[in-house]
Amino acid sequence: MALLEVKNLSIEFGGLKAVQDVNFEVDNDEIVGLIGPNGAGKTTVFNLLTSVYQPTGGDIQLRGKSILGNPSWRTSDIGMVRTFQNIRLFRSLSVLDNVRIGFHNQGNYSLTAALLRLPSYWREEARYRERAQELLEIFQLADVAQVQARHLPYGQQRRLEICRALAASPLLLLLDEPAAGMNPTETHELMDMIRFVRDRFELAIMLIEHDMNLVMGICERLIVLDHGEVIARGLPEEIRSNPRVIEAYLGTPFDDESEAADDE
């Protein structure tokens, strides 16, 4: 059984079919890329997977169980955690606290235990700190553990967001344009980290990305969306030369020329 099964997934926003009859599966330990031009519906798919929206049709099953009707906050409990296209950090909290909040779904000690500082509080907090340390080391954020998240440079903020997501121990990590705004060096490092994380934490990763170097470099399988529909799927090499995909990206020849003219 696949880890994630998406069947005929659809959603409409007041007549606009943002996602239409999308089908795909994600297996354990896979790195799958979800690509497509702007407005194709990629982020909307993530919002559906994380129950931010409820679909108007179709089903989403994680380990054979439908997630429809779940409140959004439960998504991380059942094993899916995401990052956001426009970075969403707890900006005035420290890097360490950002990661600690990521452990929330594994929290056990009660409010009483917190107020009275019972042993369960100390035990759990010590464990969080240790695991947070490990994550910060992997993402090279250990040096800035006490810095407020908003003071980090852009690339580190993106890494912190992944770090926080991993704290929740997901089975499936959803990354929405993790390399957006990174320079090529940072992007290459990110690719290494993503692979390392998959192996180290034994999870599946689904990522949306516009940077083709990254997509072609680390995705084992690609799903291409356009206008809310899957127009192609397969190995990176196949997608690269798929005429429908090229057309979706490049548009008409006329477009291509005008683009060359006004591109910086």
Next chain:
Amino acid sequence: MDKVKLRSYLLNALFALVVYGILHALLKSGVINPYYRGVILLIGINAIVTIGLNLATGMLGELCLGHAGFMAVGAYTSALFTLNSGLPGLIGLIPGLILGGLLAAATAALVGVPALRLRGDYLAIITLAFGEIISVLLRSFAFTGGARGLNGIPLLTNFPLVYWILVLTIVAVYMLIRSRHGRAILAIREDDIAAEASGINVTRFKMTAFVISAAIAGIGGGLYAHYIGILSPNKFNYNYSIDYMVMVVFGGMGSITGSILSAGTLTILPELLRRFADYRMLVYSVLLIILMIFKPEGLLGQKEFSQRFAANLIRRLTGREERSAASYDRHELSVARETTRRARERGYLTEQGPGDLGVGGRRRRPEENIPVAGTAVAESEGRTLTRQGLDAGSYETAERKGRR
């Protein structure tokens, strides 16, 4: 358990005891006269309510404009209890205070259910309405004394009681905020969508913070009732809710010590300004505006006045600056250092790195490792130069241009 933390808890407890000892001695010996004794009690009560409000506003990030209403619930409840229970002195007051706090909490739960499930400033509007409704209700019920209110409430509120309830409030809010529950509350203030994605049940934690906040206000109200001796519905109208909001903002949103400082300042200030008679409120407002212009984050911002803060202040004043450590918890700092050391040991931070993990710009990747099949990457330009099917260059421009 954590030795460093434990030592700091003990130090703080010692500090609380010493301050209590000094103030108590000054009051007992008559160095502080009865008038200032009254002011000190009022500062304590205001500090309690302000810290409570700070939990809902500064830490959770919800605007509450009806905290005087929760105070009223606590004040009337505890006053009615001491007036009718027949229990003498503190034996009557303490259960009265607890009852007042619980009833204020229950009221907050009722008010919060509709408002806290929604995003946006619904709570501000609903609490504003709630504050008005409470004073109307107090005026119309017979058992609350109608418009005349309650008289002859025994003056049981004394310095030790106010002081230790304040200490308890500080400890409770501090322990809460430095726990997974408290971090969830802060996370909601920072970004509720990201909080939800991190598994935080936003509605539930909003409720927790709001209800605790109201309970603290209720207890503060009970203390106030037995400090002033008479209660009238007007005592808890909109203006008083705003006064507490001003104290929170003035002290710094989210800072416990800031709340205490501002409760002190803003309680004393009107007293000091008495000689300006009619211009008193004008001067008060102007001073507030000036502070907000020059220090919009309030007296302490989100910081706390702590041992380490004090130590740093002294260091800075004496010229031995240690700025970078200013916001560091000493313990956390040692954790960070340890982390870095271990990272080096394991090779995450070395020049070469283990296997795959390189470090920001320090290690260049050999060309052949670049995992873009069939394309050569010019790192200097950051673009794929060959045209094989889709390449990064054309891809980027196409998507940037094409689908707008």
